[in-house]
Amino acid sequence: MAVRDRDRFSTTTRIRLLGEQTAARVYRSQTRRQARRSRLTGRAALLAMVVCSLVVALAYPIRQYVAQRAQIADLQREKQQARQRVEELRDLKARWQDDAYAEQQIRLRLHYVMPGETGYIVIDPAAARPSRTSLGAADRPWYRNVWEAVDKADAARQ
Numbered sequence: 148m149a150v151r152d153r154d155r156f157s158t159t160t161r162i163r164l165l166g167e168q169t170a171a172r173v174y175r176s177q178t179r180r181q182a183r184r185s186r187l188t189g190r191a192a193l194l195a196m197v198v199c200s201l202v203v204a205l206a207y208p209i210r211q212y213v214a215q216r217a218q219i220a221d222l223q224r225e226k227q228q229a230r231q232r233v234e235e236l237r238d239l240k241a242r243w244q245d246d247a248y249a250e251q252q253i254r255l256r257l258h259y260v261m262p263g264e265t266g267y268i269v270i271d272p273a274a275a276r277p278s279r280t281s282l283g284a285a286d287r288p289w290y291r292n293v294w295e296a297v298d299k300a301d302a303a304r305q
Contacts, residue, residue: 242248253259260266284292 243252258266258268
């Protein structure tokens with residue numbers, strides 16, 4: 148018994164026992180960490196898979212929703228523009244039904260005159276006078292214009 152007790156309290160025995168206990172603790176902590184890691188990794192993988200599947204499942208409907216909202220906004224803008232155009236045309240129709248406005252527009256656009264009035268149009272004298280060096284196509288006879296066009300086309304081919 149005395150040898151066993153001495154063996155039990157010897158430095159070598161204590162260091163060996165201490166090393167075994169430490170190794171056992173390290174092994175247990177490593178297995179716990181590995182178990183935690185494996186659980187967290189599995190959970191993280193499952194969570195990532197669920198999130199990815201949700202993103203994939205919701206991507207198309209969300210894109211369609213955004214596109215439809217943009218289309219609705221465009222249609223509302225077109226509707227507003229059409230309403231404004233209708234109001235403008237109603238105003239114009241109401242103005243044309245007024246005899247004074249119609250008479251004013253007929254005189255302005257068609258150069259009509261009332262009986263007893265003298266109508267005239269003022270033309271800029273400088274613009275009405277053709278230059279003698281080059282006559283414009285409107286100032287020459289039509290057959291000269293045709294012949295000149297034929298000559299130009301013939302010269303372009305050669």
